[in-house]
Amino acid sequence: MTEESPIKLLNDLVKGQTARIHDFTEENDTCARLEEMGVTPGEEISVVRYAPLGDPIEIRVRGYNLSLRKEEADLIQVTEI
Amino acid sequence: MSDTSRPNAGPTIQTIALAGNPNSGKTTLFNAFTKLRQKVGNYAGVTVEKKTGTLVLAGNRVVNVVDLPGTYSLAVRSPDERIAREVLTGRSGDTTRPDLVICVVDAGNLERNLYLVSQIQDLGLPMIIALNMMDEVQRQGKEIDVAQLSAVLGVPVIPMVANQNRGIEELKALIAQGVEATYTRRWRMAPDLEEQAQHIVRLLVEHEGFEESEAFSEAISILSVGRKIEKSDDPADRFFKEELIHQINAIQDRLRKMGLRARSAAVEARYAWIKQVLRDVVKDHRPDQQNITDRIDAFVTHKIFGWLFFGGIMGTMFFMIFTIATYPMDWIDAGFGWLSGIVADALPAGLLADLLVNGIIAGVGGVVIFLPQILILFFFIGLLQDTGYMARAAFIMDRVMSKVGLHGKSFIPLLSSCACAIPGIMAARTIESNKDRLVTILVAPMMSCSARLPVYIIMIAVLIPDATALQKSGIMILMYLLGTAGVGIMAFVFKRTLLKSQQPIFILELPPYRMPSLKTILLQMWERSRIFLKRAGTVILLMSIVLWFLMSFPRHQDLPPHEALKHSYAGSIGSTMEPVIKPLGYDWRIGIGLIGSFAAREVFVSTMSIVFNVSEEADAGILRDEFRQARWPDGRPLFTPLVCIGLMVFFVFAMQCISTIAVVYRETGGWLWPTFQLMYMTSLAYVAAFLVYQVGRMMGFS
Structure with missing residues (x-):
């Protein structure tokens, strides 16, 4: 049986790190919108950078860049690749 | 192979809709189609911008074009999405269902763009995909098999580079030809x-x-x-x-x-x-190449250089607005002065001449004179948005905004309000959350707008007669900071009390940097300025006439102008007001100035010119000297330093713009919020000016 990677939150990743989206922590409008914009389970996601003041986070998914606040990033569960 | 569920929509196409993600070049295509034959309005009952126009095809066939709001989905979570959905399903009250949909797709971002396409396909309308920004795709080393894409989607696909006018003619030809609605759903759930x-x-x-x-x-x-x-x-x-x-x-x-x-x-x-x-x-072909957008971003969001760059951009914009704009402003001023002169000479002296010269021409001139600044502001905003930098600015500023409960997207409306709150408030439409949008609208007028400048300038001149440029800018910057502080504090208060809501969803796309299209920017500038002129013009014009009336009646032709003013309606109101404004150090004459400026701040200086019997064409220095020599009946100077500062502070916080009230009425759909805004800002202004004067006096200043 393959070893499973621990589930982390998007916020736990460091700049430049790529991970795979696992699931969302909640079922709300924000998550629905994120999903519609391509943030879906199984998809790769990378942290491009954190803003100079620490928040928001710029991520890359499905070939484009998106900016999220930390509290939104907290909704996304990922597994490290 | 494909289902024909609808007859050929060729010769009967009357309305086409443009749909697509934001940043896909939809607006560029719309402009290319409609050029100046476009109109911006509102969808009934909501504050979503409605852009319509006409497209002329070969043989002089005219087709209506509706530019739907840019959306990522048709899921009805925001007013924009709802409108797009309603128009496309034919459930919109005031817009006919389009006969054809053109989905504008960013070829460099196909995965996400095709999501919306897939949703629109479900609706069964005839569709063409405008595969835009093909030049970027090529630059990135990618290749797209357009024929295969079209075959798989079951929809004609036209590759294009809209801002270079490539592909437009092919698209028009296809529209003229007509397109069938053929669609079989190929995606499946469990x-x-x-x-x-x-x-x-x-x-x-x-x-x-x-x-x-x-x-x-x-x-x-x-x-x-x-x-x-x-x-x-x-x-x-x-x-x-x-x-x-x-x-x-x-x-x-x-x-x-x-x-x-x-x-x-x-x-x-x-x-x-x-x-x-x-x-x-x-x-x-080159999947791992770091592209130029990444490199620019590394600089623009850098902890040090990023801020320097940001400051540089903002500084340049303000410099242009406040110095370069003065040249055309002077020309406009001279132009209107010349016009007044002609009218005054042509007509016999009397009521009509007076109304025309001092009421109407002065009123309209007072609005038009701000056009250069507004144009420059919109130009900059258009430039920043078109290149993609605006999103980065919101990105780095968001932390600051969120501390007072605002949105990164509030940044643009607030910044715009520094030139004029009217376009700034209109720009707040991009904020999805109603409450956050409302808060932004409520606080925006406290950003010191350009109409306050004449007041600041003359007050500074009275305060410090030979002020150096440094001192002048210093005090003005102080006023700006004061306004900004007011914005932050009141936003914080509102978000905690009246308009409590969860933190807004801050999901913002950071599009690749693009060369701006001058055409698009200019068209946008023109359109927004037109709206400003129309809206501000009608209201200010009206108020100027009302003011003129208040200041000219009852007629006392035998008295010199400033005496006549004292006995006019305006003068009576001013005198009645005096006890109320005395604690701020103002007398009835400043009272009249305040009455006038409640309609429009610009009017303060001209009103005061009349009150102090200074001719309009005279040098600004003369009014300044008159202010210096003004006295209370008991001989005390009227414009003491505290009064000057207090008056500036009053203007920082007071809501003195009928046009803004009119726009807020329109944007919030009722009188509740503009009335509230008027009341809270007036109270704030009164209290602030009161504190400045009284506390200053207590501390021994004059």
Whole structure:
């Protein structure tokens, strides 16, 4: 049986790190919108950078860049690749 | 191979709609189609901008074009999405259902763009895909098999580079030819979900009279809501029959028991299909190359250089607005002065001449003179948005904004309000959350707008007669900072009390940097300025006439002008007001100035010129000297340093612009908020000026 990677939150990743989206922590409008914009389970996601003041986070998914606040990033569960 | 579900829509096409993601070049295409034959308005009942125009095809055939708001989805979570959905399904009250949809797709971002395309396809309308920004794709080293894409999607695809006018003619030719609506859905969810979705479709078709294609789209929408439907006002819900709601909820329960996540099923199914499609269609020859956008971003969001760059951009913009703009402003001023002169000479002296010269020409001139600044502001905003930098600015500023409960997107409206709150307030439409938008609108007028400048300038001149440029800018910057502090504090207060809401969803796309299209920017400048002129012009014009009336009647032709003013309606009001404004150090003459400026701040200086019997064409220095020599009846100077500062502070906080009130009325859909805004800002201004004067006196200043 393959070893499973621990589930982390998007916020736990460091700049430049790529991970795979696992699931969302909640079922709300924000998550629905994120999903519609391509943030879906199984998809790769990378942290491009954190803003100079620490928040928001710029991520890359499905070939484009998106900016999220930390509290939104907290909704996304990922597994490290 | 393909289903023909609709007859050929060729010769009967009357209306086409442009749909697509934000930043896909939709507006550029719209402009290319309609050029100056476009109109900007509002959809009935909502504050979503409605852009319509006409396209002329070969043979002088005229087609209506509707530029739908840019959306990422048709899921009805924001007013923009709702409008797009309503227009496309034909359920919009004031817009006819389009005969053809052109989906503008950013070729460099196909995966996400095709999601919306997939949703629109469900609606069964004839469709053409405008595959835009092909030049970028080439630069990135990618190749797109357009023919294959078209075959798989079942929709004609026209590659284009809209801002270089490439592909436009081919698109027009295809529109003229006509397009069939052929669509077979090729993405699938899990079988159980598909089955339940069909149940809902049947219910909708049989009980609510939906058409098949729309019923499916609606069914998916219902499943995506993810919770029980109630008869509520939530835009995601429809007003279905009670029994229908019951049955739908039963289906949802069934799915939940089966352990199936209906909510995201359709989304994931669509994307899975899209990925598969693109595997055969897109070839990436240089997948790992860091592109120029990344490199620029590394600089622009840098902890040090990023801020320097930001400051530089803002500084340049302000420099241009406040210095370069003065040249055309002077010309406009001279122009109107010349016009007044001609009218005054041409007409016999009397009421009509007076009304025309001092009422109407002065009033209209007072508005037009701000045009250069507004144009420069819109130019900069257009430039920043078109290149993509605006998103980065919001990105780095968001932390600061969120500390007072505002949105990164509030940044643009607030910044714009530094030139004029009217376009700034209009720009707040991009903020999705109603409450956050409202807060932004409520505080925006406290950003010191350009109309306050004449007041600051003359007050500074009175305060410090030979002020150096440094001192002048220093004090002005202080006033700006004061206004900004007011914005921050009141936003914080509002978000905590009246307009409590969760933190807004801050999901912002950071598009690749692009060369700006001068044409697009200029067209936008023109359109927004036109709106400003019309709106501000009519209201200010009216108020100028009212003011003129108040200041000219009752007529006392035998008295010199400033005495006559004292006995006019305006003068009486001023005198009555005096006890109220005395604690601020003002007398009835400043009172009249305040009355005048409540309609428009610009009017303060000209009103005071009349009050102090200074001719309009005279040098500004003369009014300044008059202020210096003004005295209370007991001989004390009127414009003491404290009064000067206090007056500036008053102007920082006071709501003195009928045009802004009119715009807020329109943007919030009622009189409640503009009235509230007027009241809270006036109180704030009064208290602030009061404190400055009284506390200053107590501390021994004058």
